[in-house]
Amino acid sequence: MFPIGGVPVMLAGALASGVLAGLLALALRRRLGVLGAGALAALLWSVVVIGLVTLLPAQGAPGWVSAETRLDVCSTDIGGPAPDGFWIFSGGQRLLNTVIFLPSGVLAAVVAGRRPRLLPLTVPLAWALLAGYAVAIELTQLGLARLDRACDVTDMIDNATGAALGVGVGLVLLPVLRPWRGRRPPPG
Template sequence: MVPVGGVAVMLLGVVVSGVLCLLVYLVARGPLGVLGAGALALLLWSLAVIACLTLVPAEGAPGIVPAETRQETCSWDYGGPAPEGFWIFSGGQRLLNTLVFVPPGLLMVVFLARWPRAALVTVPLGLAVLAAYSAGIELTQLELARLDRACDITDVVDNSTGALLGGAAGLLAALVLRPWRARLR
Protein backbone atom coordinates (compact mmCIF):
# COMPACT_ATOMS: atom_id res chain seq x y z
CA MET A 1 0.00 0.00 0.00
CA VAL A 2 1.23 3.47 -0.88
CA PRO A 3 1.00 5.79 2.13
CA VAL A 4 -1.35 8.67 1.45
CA GLY A 5 -1.82 11.58 3.77
CA GLY A 6 -0.40 14.82 5.03
CA VAL A 7 -1.23 18.46 4.51
CA ALA A 8 -0.70 18.37 0.72
CA VAL A 9 -3.27 15.58 0.30
CA MET A 10 -5.75 17.41 2.55
CA LEU A 11 -5.34 20.60 0.52
CA LEU A 12 -5.71 18.70 -2.75
CA GLY A 13 -8.96 17.20 -1.45
CA VAL A 14 -10.19 20.67 -0.47
CA VAL A 15 -9.40 22.09 -3.92
CA VAL A 16 -10.88 19.17 -5.89
CA SER A 17 -14.05 19.19 -3.79
CA GLY A 18 -14.24 22.97 -4.26
CA VAL A 19 -14.16 22.58 -8.03
CA LEU A 20 -16.88 19.91 -7.89
CA CYS A 21 -19.03 22.12 -5.66
CA LEU A 22 -18.56 25.02 -8.07
CA LEU A 23 -20.03 22.77 -10.75
CA VAL A 24 -22.96 21.99 -8.43
CA TYR A 25 -23.49 25.73 -8.00
CA LEU A 26 -23.45 26.35 -11.76
CA VAL A 27 -25.99 23.59 -12.39
CA ALA A 28 -28.25 24.47 -9.44
CA ARG A 29 -28.38 28.25 -9.74
CA GLY A 30 -31.05 28.06 -12.45
CA PRO A 31 -33.64 26.15 -10.42
CA LEU A 32 -32.53 27.32 -6.96
CA GLY A 33 -31.37 30.86 -7.64
CA VAL A 34 -28.02 32.34 -6.70
CA LEU A 35 -28.61 32.24 -2.93
CA GLY A 36 -30.05 28.71 -2.83
CA ALA A 37 -27.42 27.25 -5.15
CA GLY A 38 -24.65 29.09 -3.32
CA ALA A 39 -25.82 27.83 0.07
CA LEU A 40 -26.13 24.27 -1.24
CA ALA A 41 -22.73 24.27 -2.96
CA LEU A 42 -20.98 25.80 0.06
CA LEU A 43 -22.75 23.34 2.41
CA LEU A 44 -21.50 20.40 0.35
CA TRP A 45 -18.02 21.92 0.18
CA SER A 46 -17.88 22.50 3.95
CA LEU A 47 -18.81 18.85 4.54
CA ALA A 48 -16.10 17.74 2.09
CA VAL A 49 -13.54 19.97 3.84
CA ILE A 50 -14.48 18.40 7.19
CA ALA A 51 -13.99 14.95 5.67
CA CYS A 52 -10.56 15.98 4.36
CA LEU A 53 -9.53 17.37 7.75
CA THR A 54 -10.72 14.37 9.71
CA LEU A 55 -10.27 11.36 7.45
CA VAL A 56 -6.89 12.07 5.86
CA PRO A 57 -3.94 11.19 8.10
CA ALA A 58 -2.33 14.42 9.33
CA GLU A 59 1.27 13.25 9.08
CA GLY A 60 0.99 10.80 6.19
CA ALA A 61 -0.37 7.28 6.49
CA PRO A 62 1.15 5.36 9.40
CA GLY A 63 1.14 2.14 7.38
CA ILE A 64 0.37 -0.92 9.45
CA VAL A 65 -1.08 -0.35 12.90
CA PRO A 66 -0.46 -3.38 15.14
CA ALA A 67 -3.60 -4.92 16.64
CA GLU A 68 -2.18 -4.40 20.14
CA THR A 69 -2.06 -0.61 19.70
CA ARG A 70 -5.34 -0.24 17.77
CA GLN A 71 -8.16 1.53 19.58
CA GLU A 72 -10.93 -1.03 20.21
CA THR A 73 -13.76 1.33 21.22
CA CYS A 74 -14.49 5.01 21.13
CA SER A 75 -13.35 6.99 24.14
CA TRP A 76 -16.29 7.89 26.33
CA ASP A 77 -14.03 10.06 28.52
CA TYR A 78 -15.77 13.37 27.85
CA GLY A 79 -13.36 16.30 27.73
CA GLY A 80 -10.04 14.56 27.47
CA PRO A 81 -7.43 13.56 26.40
CA ALA A 82 -7.68 16.32 23.76
CA PRO A 83 -4.34 17.95 22.94
CA GLU A 84 -3.84 21.57 23.86
CA GLY A 85 -3.30 22.69 20.28
CA PHE A 86 -3.90 21.57 16.73
CA TRP A 87 -1.24 21.24 14.08
CA ILE A 88 -2.59 24.05 11.85
CA PHE A 89 -4.38 26.44 14.20
CA SER A 90 -3.35 27.69 17.59
CA GLY A 91 -5.84 27.17 20.37
CA GLY A 92 -7.58 24.09 21.57
CA GLN A 93 -8.64 21.20 19.38
CA ARG A 94 -12.06 21.31 21.00
CA LEU A 95 -12.54 24.89 19.80
CA LEU A 96 -11.55 23.85 16.29
CA ASN A 97 -13.93 20.87 16.43
CA THR A 98 -16.73 23.27 17.34
CA LEU A 99 -15.86 25.95 14.79
CA VAL A 100 -15.49 23.56 11.86
CA PHE A 101 -19.18 22.58 12.12
CA VAL A 102 -20.53 26.16 12.34
CA PRO A 103 -20.51 26.77 8.54
CA PRO A 104 -22.48 23.61 7.69
CA GLY A 105 -25.10 24.47 10.31
CA LEU A 106 -25.43 28.03 9.03
CA LEU A 107 -25.51 27.07 5.34
CA MET A 108 -27.99 24.25 5.90
CA VAL A 109 -30.45 26.61 7.59
CA VAL A 110 -30.07 29.28 4.89
CA PHE A 111 -30.66 26.64 2.21
CA LEU A 112 -33.66 25.05 3.95
CA ALA A 113 -35.23 28.43 4.83
CA ARG A 114 -36.11 28.69 1.15
CA TRP A 115 -39.12 26.55 2.12
CA PRO A 116 -40.22 28.16 5.43
CA ARG A 117 -43.04 25.75 6.38
CA ALA A 118 -40.96 22.67 5.64
CA ALA A 119 -38.00 24.23 7.48
CA LEU A 120 -39.81 23.70 10.78
CA VAL A 121 -39.18 19.98 10.27
CA THR A 122 -36.14 19.91 7.96
CA VAL A 123 -33.89 22.20 10.01
CA PRO A 124 -34.01 20.06 13.20
CA LEU A 125 -33.69 16.96 11.02
CA GLY A 126 -30.71 18.53 9.23
CA LEU A 127 -29.02 19.33 12.54
CA ALA A 128 -29.51 15.70 13.57
CA VAL A 129 -27.96 14.63 10.25
CA LEU A 130 -24.93 16.85 10.95
CA ALA A 131 -24.55 15.22 14.38
CA ALA A 132 -24.81 11.80 12.71
CA TYR A 133 -22.18 12.90 10.16
CA SER A 134 -19.84 13.70 13.05
CA ALA A 135 -20.55 10.34 14.69
CA GLY A 136 -19.95 8.62 11.35
CA ILE A 137 -16.57 10.30 11.04
CA GLU A 138 -15.62 9.15 14.54
CA LEU A 139 -16.70 5.58 13.80
CA THR A 140 -14.71 5.64 10.55
CA GLN A 141 -11.67 6.82 12.50
CA LEU A 142 -12.19 3.90 14.88
CA GLU A 143 -12.57 1.27 12.17
CA LEU A 144 -9.77 2.50 9.91
CA ALA A 145 -6.77 2.32 12.21
CA ARG A 146 -4.51 3.33 9.32
CA LEU A 147 -5.88 6.87 9.58
CA ASP A 148 -4.01 7.18 12.87
CA ARG A 149 -6.92 9.10 14.36
CA ALA A 150 -8.80 8.56 17.61
CA CYS A 151 -12.53 8.07 18.07
CA ASP A 152 -13.77 10.32 20.88
CA ILE A 153 -17.28 11.21 22.08
CA THR A 154 -16.00 14.70 22.95
CA ASP A 155 -15.51 15.37 19.23
CA VAL A 156 -19.13 14.43 18.48
CA VAL A 157 -20.41 16.74 21.24
CA ASP A 158 -18.16 19.61 20.11
CA ASN A 159 -19.10 19.12 16.44
CA SER A 160 -22.81 19.00 17.29
CA THR A 161 -22.44 22.16 19.38
CA GLY A 162 -20.83 23.87 16.39
CA ALA A 163 -23.70 22.75 14.14
CA LEU A 164 -26.24 24.14 16.63
CA LEU A 165 -24.37 27.46 16.85
CA GLY A 166 -24.21 27.57 13.06
CA GLY A 167 -27.92 26.78 12.91
CA ALA A 168 -28.68 29.72 15.21
CA ALA A 169 -26.51 31.98 13.06
CA GLY A 170 -28.28 30.57 10.01
CA LEU A 171 -31.65 31.61 11.44
CA LEU A 172 -30.37 35.17 11.80
CA ALA A 173 -28.85 35.07 8.30
CA ALA A 174 -32.13 33.75 6.86
CA LEU A 175 -34.04 36.62 8.45
CA VAL A 176 -31.67 39.06 6.76
CA LEU A 177 -31.31 37.26 3.40
CA ARG A 178 -34.93 36.02 3.20
CA PRO A 179 -34.21 33.11 0.83
CA TRP A 180 -37.92 32.33 0.49
CA ARG A 181 -38.32 35.48 -1.65
CA ALA A 182 -36.30 33.90 -4.47
CA ARG A 183 -38.76 30.99 -4.56
CA LEU A 184 -41.71 33.34 -4.97
CA ARG A 185 -40.30 35.07 -8.06
Template sequence: MFPVGGIEVMLVGAVLSGLVCLVLGGLLGPRVGWITAWSLAGLLWSLAVIACLTLIPAEANPGVVSAESRMDTCSWDIGGPAPDGFWIFSGGQRLLNTVAFVPSGALLVLLASRWRAAAVILVPIGLALLVAYSAAIERTQLELARIDRACDVTDVVDNVTGAVLGVLLGGVLALVLRPWRARIA
Protein backbone atom coordinates in the same frame (compact mmCIF):
# COMPACT_ATOMS: atom_id res chain seq x y z
CA MET B 1 0.26 1.04 5.49
CA PHE B 2 -1.97 3.90 4.38
CA PRO B 3 -0.18 5.47 1.39
CA VAL B 4 -1.80 8.90 1.44
CA GLY B 5 -1.91 11.58 4.08
CA GLY B 6 -0.73 14.91 5.33
CA ILE B 7 -1.96 18.46 5.28
CA GLU B 8 -1.17 18.84 1.58
CA VAL B 9 -3.51 15.97 0.68
CA MET B 10 -6.24 17.46 2.89
CA LEU B 11 -5.86 20.80 1.11
CA VAL B 12 -5.98 19.17 -2.33
CA GLY B 13 -9.17 17.34 -1.32
CA ALA B 14 -10.70 20.59 -0.06
CA VAL B 15 -9.78 22.47 -3.25
CA LEU B 16 -10.99 19.75 -5.63
CA SER B 17 -14.28 19.32 -3.80
CA GLY B 18 -14.62 23.11 -3.74
CA LEU B 19 -14.25 23.28 -7.50
CA VAL B 20 -16.91 20.61 -7.97
CA CYS B 21 -19.25 22.50 -5.63
CA LEU B 22 -18.59 25.79 -7.46
CA VAL B 23 -19.68 24.17 -10.70
CA LEU B 24 -22.73 22.68 -8.96
CA GLY B 25 -23.73 26.06 -7.50
CA GLY B 26 -23.27 27.76 -10.85
CA LEU B 27 -25.41 25.19 -12.64
CA LEU B 28 -28.19 25.19 -10.05
CA GLY B 29 -28.37 28.95 -9.51
CA PRO B 30 -30.63 29.83 -12.45
CA ARG B 31 -32.89 26.85 -11.70
CA VAL B 32 -33.47 27.11 -7.95
CA GLY B 33 -32.30 30.60 -7.04
CA TRP B 34 -28.80 31.72 -6.15
CA ILE B 35 -29.12 31.62 -2.36
CA THR B 36 -30.46 28.07 -2.47
CA ALA B 37 -27.86 26.95 -5.02
CA TRP B 38 -24.91 28.39 -3.11
CA SER B 39 -26.30 27.12 0.19
CA LEU B 40 -26.51 23.58 -1.17
CA ALA B 41 -23.09 23.77 -2.83
CA GLY B 42 -21.56 25.27 0.32
CA LEU B 43 -23.15 22.66 2.56
CA LEU B 44 -21.84 19.83 0.40
CA TRP B 45 -18.41 21.46 0.31
CA SER B 46 -18.34 21.93 4.10
CA LEU B 47 -19.16 18.23 4.56
CA ALA B 48 -16.41 17.25 2.11
CA VAL B 49 -13.88 19.47 3.92
CA ILE B 50 -14.86 17.90 7.25
CA ALA B 51 -14.28 14.46 5.73
CA CYS B 52 -10.86 15.55 4.45
CA LEU B 53 -9.89 16.96 7.85
CA THR B 54 -11.03 13.94 9.82
CA LEU B 55 -10.54 10.90 7.59
CA ILE B 56 -7.20 11.62 5.94
CA PRO B 57 -4.18 10.83 8.11
CA ALA B 58 -2.63 13.96 9.59
CA GLU B 59 0.84 12.72 8.71
CA ALA B 60 1.90 11.59 5.26
CA ASN B 61 2.26 7.80 5.28
CA PRO B 62 1.53 7.09 8.97
CA GLY B 63 2.83 3.53 8.70
CA VAL B 64 1.23 0.46 10.19
CA VAL B 65 -1.04 0.57 13.23
CA SER B 66 -0.76 -2.85 14.83
CA ALA B 67 -3.88 -4.68 15.97
CA GLU B 68 -2.56 -4.62 19.55
CA SER B 69 -2.32 -0.82 19.64
CA ARG B 70 -5.69 -0.25 17.93
CA MET B 71 -8.48 1.03 20.17
CA ASP B 72 -11.38 -1.39 20.68
CA THR B 73 -13.90 1.33 21.61
CA CYS B 74 -14.24 5.07 21.41
CA SER B 75 -12.88 7.10 24.28
CA TRP B 76 -15.72 8.12 26.59
CA ASP B 77 -13.51 10.46 28.60
CA ILE B 78 -15.73 13.53 28.23
CA GLY B 79 -13.53 16.56 27.90
CA GLY B 80 -10.65 14.42 26.70
CA PRO B 81 -7.14 15.65 27.29
CA ALA B 82 -8.18 19.33 27.31
CA PRO B 83 -7.07 20.71 30.69
CA ASP B 84 -9.79 23.39 30.77
CA GLY B 85 -12.59 20.87 31.03
CA PHE B 86 -15.83 20.24 29.23
CA TRP B 87 -17.58 23.04 27.29
CA ILE B 88 -14.64 25.39 27.60
CA PHE B 89 -12.83 25.84 24.34
CA SER B 90 -9.25 26.86 24.92
CA GLY B 91 -8.16 26.44 21.31
CA GLY B 92 -6.45 23.69 19.42
CA GLN B 93 -8.23 20.55 18.29
CA ARG B 94 -11.41 21.05 20.34
CA LEU B 95 -11.94 24.52 18.91
CA LEU B 96 -11.24 23.21 15.39
CA ASN B 97 -13.78 20.41 15.91
CA THR B 98 -16.37 23.01 16.89
CA VAL B 99 -15.56 25.57 14.20
CA ALA B 100 -15.52 22.93 11.44
CA PHE B 101 -19.25 22.26 11.86
CA VAL B 102 -20.42 25.90 12.12
CA PRO B 103 -20.62 26.44 8.31
CA SER B 104 -22.57 23.20 7.88
CA GLY B 105 -25.18 24.26 10.42
CA ALA B 106 -25.50 27.77 8.97
CA LEU B 107 -25.76 26.58 5.37
CA LEU B 108 -28.28 23.92 6.38
CA VAL B 109 -30.60 26.64 7.71
CA LEU B 110 -30.14 28.82 4.62
CA LEU B 111 -30.92 25.86 2.39
CA ALA B 112 -33.95 24.74 4.42
CA SER B 113 -35.24 28.33 4.67
CA ARG B 114 -35.92 28.29 0.93
CA TRP B 115 -39.04 26.39 1.88
CA ARG B 116 -40.09 28.59 4.77
CA ALA B 117 -42.92 26.46 6.14
CA ALA B 118 -40.98 23.20 5.84
CA ALA B 119 -37.85 24.67 7.47
CA VAL B 120 -39.37 24.00 10.89
CA ILE B 121 -39.13 20.29 10.09
CA LEU B 122 -36.09 20.32 7.77
CA VAL B 123 -33.70 22.09 10.15
CA PRO B 124 -34.08 19.63 13.07
CA ILE B 125 -33.83 16.70 10.64
CA GLY B 126 -30.74 18.25 9.08
CA LEU B 127 -29.22 18.88 12.50
CA ALA B 128 -29.86 15.23 13.42
CA LEU B 129 -28.13 14.22 10.19
CA LEU B 130 -25.11 16.39 11.10
CA VAL B 131 -24.98 14.62 14.48
CA ALA B 132 -25.13 11.26 12.68
CA TYR B 133 -22.39 12.42 10.27
CA SER B 134 -20.13 13.31 13.20
CA ALA B 135 -20.81 9.96 14.88
CA ALA B 136 -20.15 8.12 11.60
CA ILE B 137 -16.81 9.88 11.25
CA GLU B 138 -15.80 8.81 14.75
CA ARG B 139 -16.94 5.23 14.04
CA THR B 140 -14.91 5.24 10.83
CA GLN B 141 -11.87 6.49 12.73
CA LEU B 142 -12.32 3.61 15.17
CA GLU B 143 -12.71 0.95 12.47
CA LEU B 144 -9.97 2.17 10.14
CA ALA B 145 -6.95 2.08 12.42
CA ARG B 146 -4.70 2.60 9.40
CA ILE B 147 -5.69 6.24 9.11
CA ASP B 148 -4.13 6.71 12.56
CA ARG B 149 -7.02 8.71 14.03
CA ALA B 150 -8.64 8.33 17.44
CA CYS B 151 -12.34 7.89 18.11
CA ASP B 152 -13.45 10.22 20.90
CA VAL B 153 -16.98 11.08 22.04
CA THR B 154 -15.75 14.58 22.97
CA ASP B 155 -15.25 15.20 19.24
CA VAL B 156 -18.93 14.44 18.64
CA VAL B 157 -19.95 16.83 21.42
CA ASP B 158 -17.71 19.56 19.99
CA ASN B 159 -19.01 18.93 16.45
CA VAL B 160 -22.63 19.08 17.61
CA THR B 161 -21.88 22.30 19.51
CA GLY B 162 -20.49 23.79 16.29
CA ALA B 163 -23.49 22.62 14.28
CA VAL B 164 -25.91 24.17 16.80
CA LEU B 165 -23.96 27.44 16.76
CA GLY B 166 -24.10 27.29 12.96
CA VAL B 167 -27.87 26.75 13.04
CA LEU B 168 -28.23 29.85 15.21
CA LEU B 169 -26.00 31.84 12.85
CA GLY B 170 -27.96 30.47 9.88
CA GLY B 171 -31.19 31.67 11.47
CA VAL B 172 -29.83 35.21 11.60
CA LEU B 173 -28.53 34.96 8.01
CA ALA B 174 -31.89 33.61 6.83
CA LEU B 175 -33.66 36.61 8.33
CA VAL B 176 -31.26 38.93 6.51
CA LEU B 177 -31.12 37.12 3.14
CA ARG B 178 -34.70 35.80 3.14
CA PRO B 179 -34.14 32.86 0.75
CA TRP B 180 -37.86 32.09 0.67
CA ARG B 181 -38.34 35.26 -1.39
CA ALA B 182 -35.94 34.12 -4.13
CA ARG B 183 -37.40 34.34 -7.58
CA ILE B 184 -36.37 31.86 -10.23
CA ALA B 185 -35.85 33.39 -13.66
Protein backbone atom coordinates in the same frame (compact mmCIF):
# COMPACT_ATOMS: atom_id res chain seq x y z
CA MET C 1 -0.83 1.00 4.63
CA PHE C 2 -3.23 3.91 4.05
CA PRO C 3 -1.43 5.47 1.08
CA ILE C 4 -2.49 9.12 1.26
CA GLY C 5 -2.73 11.86 3.83
CA GLY C 6 -1.19 15.02 5.16
CA VAL C 7 -2.05 18.67 4.80
CA PRO C 8 -1.12 18.97 1.08
CA VAL C 9 -3.53 16.14 0.19
CA MET C 10 -6.26 17.71 2.35
CA LEU C 11 -5.77 21.08 0.62
CA ALA C 12 -5.76 19.51 -2.85
CA GLY C 13 -8.98 17.66 -2.02
CA ALA C 14 -10.57 20.85 -0.69
CA LEU C 15 -9.57 22.73 -3.84
CA ALA C 16 -10.81 20.01 -6.21
CA SER C 17 -14.11 19.61 -4.35
CA GLY C 18 -14.46 23.41 -4.25
CA VAL C 19 -14.20 23.56 -8.03
CA LEU C 20 -16.85 20.82 -8.34
CA ALA C 21 -19.08 22.65 -5.85
CA GLY C 22 -18.69 25.86 -7.86
CA LEU C 23 -19.73 24.03 -11.02
CA LEU C 24 -22.72 22.55 -9.19
CA ALA C 25 -23.75 26.04 -8.04
CA LEU C 26 -23.54 27.30 -11.60
CA ALA C 27 -25.61 24.39 -12.85
CA LEU C 28 -28.32 24.91 -10.21
CA ARG C 29 -28.48 28.71 -10.13
CA ARG C 30 -31.43 29.01 -12.55
CA ARG C 31 -33.46 26.41 -10.70
CA LEU C 32 -32.63 27.45 -7.12
CA GLY C 33 -31.54 31.05 -7.53
CA VAL C 34 -28.03 32.28 -6.87
CA LEU C 35 -28.32 32.13 -3.07
CA GLY C 36 -30.02 28.73 -2.98
CA ALA C 37 -27.60 27.14 -5.43
CA GLY C 38 -24.59 28.72 -3.74
CA ALA C 39 -25.72 27.68 -0.26
CA LEU C 40 -26.41 24.10 -1.31
CA ALA C 41 -23.10 23.76 -3.16
CA ALA C 42 -21.20 25.37 -0.27
CA LEU C 43 -22.93 23.03 2.21
CA LEU C 44 -21.90 19.98 0.20
CA TRP C 45 -18.36 21.36 -0.13
CA SER C 46 -18.12 22.02 3.62
CA VAL C 47 -19.21 18.45 4.38
CA VAL C 48 -16.57 17.09 1.99
CA VAL C 49 -13.87 19.29 3.58
CA ILE C 50 -14.87 18.05 7.05
CA GLY C 51 -14.44 14.50 5.77
CA LEU C 52 -11.03 15.29 4.30
CA VAL C 53 -9.77 16.98 7.46
CA THR C 54 -11.05 14.31 9.83
CA LEU C 55 -10.60 11.11 7.85
CA LEU C 56 -7.22 11.54 6.19
CA PRO C 57 -4.13 10.90 8.29
CA ALA C 58 -2.91 14.26 9.55
CA GLN C 59 0.81 13.61 9.10
CA GLY C 60 0.68 11.81 5.76
CA ALA C 61 0.57 8.07 5.27
CA PRO C 62 1.05 6.64 8.79
CA GLY C 63 2.21 3.23 7.62
CA TRP C 64 1.54 0.29 9.87
CA VAL C 65 -0.70 0.36 12.96
CA SER C 66 -0.42 -2.82 15.00
CA ALA C 67 -3.47 -4.62 16.36
CA GLU C 68 -2.08 -4.22 19.88
CA THR C 69 -1.98 -0.43 19.69
CA ARG C 70 -5.34 -0.05 17.94
CA LEU C 71 -8.18 1.16 20.18
CA ASP C 72 -11.24 -1.11 20.37
CA VAL C 73 -13.67 1.50 21.72
CA CYS C 74 -14.28 5.22 21.54
CA SER C 75 -12.88 7.30 24.37
CA THR C 76 -15.76 8.22 26.67
CA ASP C 77 -13.67 10.59 28.78
CA ILE C 78 -15.88 13.64 28.26
CA GLY C 79 -13.58 16.60 27.93
CA GLY C 80 -10.64 14.38 27.06
CA PRO C 81 -7.16 15.40 28.06
CA ALA C 82 -8.04 19.09 28.33
CA PRO C 83 -7.05 20.19 31.84
CA ASP C 84 -10.20 22.23 32.37
CA GLY C 85 -12.58 19.34 31.67
CA PHE C 86 -15.67 19.71 29.55
CA TRP C 87 -15.85 23.30 28.48
CA ILE C 88 -16.79 23.80 24.88
CA PHE C 89 -14.36 26.63 24.15
CA SER C 90 -11.28 25.37 25.95
CA GLY C 91 -9.16 26.11 22.89
CA GLY C 92 -6.91 24.06 20.70
CA GLN C 93 -8.36 20.84 19.31
CA ARG C 94 -11.68 21.27 21.13
CA LEU C 95 -12.27 24.67 19.57
CA LEU C 96 -11.32 23.40 16.11
CA ASN C 97 -13.75 20.48 16.47
CA THR C 98 -16.52 22.97 17.24
CA VAL C 99 -15.60 25.53 14.58
CA ILE C 100 -15.22 23.03 11.72
CA PHE C 101 -18.95 22.20 11.83
CA LEU C 102 -20.14 25.80 12.28
CA PRO C 103 -20.19 26.76 8.56
CA SER C 104 -22.08 23.58 7.68
CA GLY C 105 -24.71 24.47 10.28
CA VAL C 106 -25.12 28.00 8.90
CA LEU C 107 -25.41 26.73 5.34
CA ALA C 108 -27.83 23.95 6.36
CA ALA C 109 -30.14 26.54 7.93
CA VAL C 110 -29.97 28.71 4.80
CA VAL C 111 -30.77 25.72 2.58
CA ALA C 112 -33.61 24.70 4.91
CA GLY C 113 -34.84 28.31 4.90
CA ARG C 114 -35.81 28.08 1.24
CA ARG C 115 -39.14 26.69 2.44
CA PRO C 116 -40.04 28.74 5.53
CA ARG C 117 -43.18 26.75 6.37
CA LEU C 118 -41.10 23.58 6.72
CA LEU C 119 -38.45 25.13 9.02
CA PRO C 120 -39.75 23.38 12.17
CA LEU C 121 -39.06 20.07 10.41
CA THR C 122 -36.08 20.80 8.17
CA VAL C 123 -33.88 22.67 10.63
CA PRO C 124 -33.83 19.95 13.33
CA LEU C 125 -33.40 17.36 10.58
CA ALA C 126 -30.45 19.28 9.12
CA TRP C 127 -28.82 19.48 12.56
CA ALA C 128 -29.48 15.78 13.21
CA LEU C 129 -27.87 14.86 9.89
CA LEU C 130 -24.78 16.93 10.72
CA ALA C 131 -24.58 15.42 14.22
CA GLY C 132 -24.98 11.96 12.67
CA TYR C 133 -22.17 12.76 10.27
CA ALA C 134 -19.95 13.65 13.24
CA VAL C 135 -20.76 10.30 14.87
CA ALA C 136 -20.12 8.45 11.59
CA ILE C 137 -16.72 10.14 11.27
CA GLU C 138 -15.70 9.10 14.77
CA LEU C 139 -16.88 5.52 14.22
CA THR C 140 -14.94 5.41 10.96
CA GLN C 141 -11.86 6.60 12.83
CA LEU C 142 -12.41 3.76 15.29
CA GLY C 143 -12.93 1.12 12.62
CA LEU C 144 -10.04 2.13 10.37
CA ALA C 145 -7.00 2.16 12.62
CA ARG C 146 -4.73 2.89 9.66
CA LEU C 147 -6.14 6.41 9.55
CA ASP C 148 -4.05 7.05 12.67
CA ARG C 149 -6.99 8.88 14.24
CA ALA C 150 -8.81 8.25 17.52
CA CYS C 151 -12.53 7.96 18.18
CA ASP C 152 -13.64 10.31 20.95
CA VAL C 153 -17.11 11.07 22.28
CA THR C 154 -15.94 14.59 23.13
CA ASP C 155 -15.27 15.20 19.43
CA MET C 156 -18.83 14.10 18.64
CA ILE C 157 -20.21 16.51 21.23
CA ASP C 158 -18.01 19.38 20.04
CA ASN C 159 -18.92 18.75 16.38
CA ALA C 160 -22.65 18.58 17.13
CA THR C 161 -22.36 21.75 19.21
CA GLY C 162 -20.62 23.54 16.34
CA ALA C 163 -23.38 22.43 13.99
CA ALA C 164 -26.04 23.66 16.45
CA LEU C 165 -24.31 27.02 16.85
CA GLY C 166 -24.07 27.30 13.07
CA VAL C 167 -27.75 26.47 12.63
CA GLY C 168 -28.55 29.17 15.19
CA VAL C 169 -26.48 31.73 13.28
CA GLY C 170 -28.12 30.62 10.04
CA LEU C 171 -31.58 31.09 11.53
CA VAL C 172 -30.64 34.61 12.61
CA LEU C 173 -29.43 35.33 9.06
CA LEU C 174 -32.58 34.03 7.34
CA PRO C 175 -34.57 37.30 7.59
CA VAL C 176 -31.60 39.14 6.08
CA LEU C 177 -30.76 36.63 3.32
CA ARG C 178 -34.37 35.61 2.58
CA PRO C 179 -33.40 32.45 0.64
CA TRP C 180 -37.02 31.78 -0.29
CA ARG C 181 -36.90 34.71 -2.77
CA GLY C 182 -34.85 32.78 -5.34
CA ARG C 183 -37.23 29.83 -5.39
CA ARG C 184 -38.93 29.19 -8.69
CA PRO C 185 -42.66 28.54 -8.56
CA PRO C 186 -43.73 24.94 -9.17
CA PRO C 187 -44.83 24.26 -12.76
CA GLY C 188 -48.45 24.34 -13.66
